[in-house]
Amino acid sequence: MHITQHTDYGLRVLIYLGTNTDRLVTIREVSECFGVSNSHLMKVVNQLIREKFVEGVRGKGGGLRLGCAAAAISVGDVVRRLERDMTLVECFGEGCNCLLDPTCKLKSTLANALQAFQSVLDQVTLADLLVVPETKVLRRFP
Amino acid sequence: MHITQHTDYGLRVLIYLGTNTDRLVTIREVSECFGVSNSHLMKVVNQLIREKFVEGVRGKGGGLRLGCAAAAISVGDVVRRLERDMTLVECFGEGCNCLLDPTCKLKSTLANALQAFQSVLDQVTLADLLVVPETKVLRRFP
Numbered sequence: 001m002h003i004t005q006h007t008d009y010g011l012r013v014l015i016y017l018g019t020n021t022d023r024l025v026t027i028r029e030v031s032e033c034f035g036v037s038n039s040h041l042m043k044v045v046n047q048l049i050r051e052k053f054v055e056g057v058r059g060k061g062g063g064l065r066l067g068c069a070a071a072a073i074s075v076g077d078v079v080r081r082l083e084r085d086m087t088l089v090e091c092f093g094e095g096c097n098c099l100l101d102p103t104c105k106l107k108s109t110l111a112n113a114l115q116a117f118q119s120v121l122d123q124v125t126l127a128d129l130l131v132v133p134e135t136k137v138l139r140r141f142p
Numbered sequence: 143m144h145i146t147q148h149t150d151y152g153l154r155v156l157i158y159l160g161t162n163t164d165r166l167v168t169i170r171e172v173s174e175c176f177g178v179s180n181s182h183l184m185k186v187v188n189q190l191i192r193e194k195f196v197e198g199v200r201g202k203g204g205g206l207r208l209g210c211a212a213a214a215i216s217v218g219d220v221v222r223r224l225e226r227d228m229t230l231v232e233c234f235g236e237g238c239n240c241l242l243d244p245t246c247k248l249k250s251t252l253a254n255a256l257q258a259f260q261s262v263l264d265q266v267t268l269a270d271l272l273v274v275p276e277t278k279v280l281r282r283f284p
Contacts, residue, residue, distance in 0.1 A: 003252070109262070116258040116259055
């Protein structure tokens with residue numbers, strides 16, 4: 001079971017921005033920190049901007065910053081919006097012709113488990129992810 | 143977010159066998175019911191046999207049946223054993239060099255969510271998935 005890399009990086013971009021709120025951050029800086037390509041990260045960042053989690057400042061000296069306070073960003077909300085496909089198993093999707101359906105309770109059981117998963121994330125904000133020991137400070141990349 | 147098709151079919155095979163306890167079931171019958179290839183299903187069934195969830199009876203007239211009572215098969219246990227990779231995000235894996243680590247609380251937050259997901263499944267047995275209205279009986283395939 002995986003969360004997509006898209007969502008994984010989305011969360012990590014938010015953590016990075018939340019740890020560097022005193023300045024604008026460039027995509028290049030984040031991509032070097034995570035060791036992923038600019039273009040890959042661009043797609044993630046574009047969605048974060050569309051979803052208002054991130055604000056992009058254009059022009060020279062521009063960059064990225066959080067679109068709102070870290071405490072106002074629900075991790076559950078981020079996962080729900082970035083993880084485009086939550087069809088945990090085939091029969092969650094439309095047009096499923098499984099002959100076990102509709103007597104089978106697998107779908108509702110897995111839906112309950114997924115709800116429990118989301119509930120934990122809904123109780124956590126980006127601010128909760130940023131509580132770092134004072135001695136630990138994220139390296140700034142040039 | 144997905145559960146692998148391997149686990150999905152594993153659960154469905156168990157449901158099928160649990161709904162047909164009065165006889166031995168062939169892989170061909172299950173593969174026709176689910177519309178998947180014999181060879182694909184064979185891998186799933188082989189693991190179910192290795193894990194003692196299913197018993198295979200060899201020879202002419204042989205087939206498959208549950209390896210123990212449906213009430214003794216935990217859905218959480220099945221998912222845990224069949225879903226080989228529960229590294230929800232990259233940093234769950236070994237050798238992760240993410241620079242956010244070890245200050246980042248994302249990993250522990252997602253681990254808590256995954257634990258909540260598993261806890262729901264641990265409370266459900268295969269027998270719970272089989273409670274069907276009496277008027278609904280799974281079709282038997284030739």
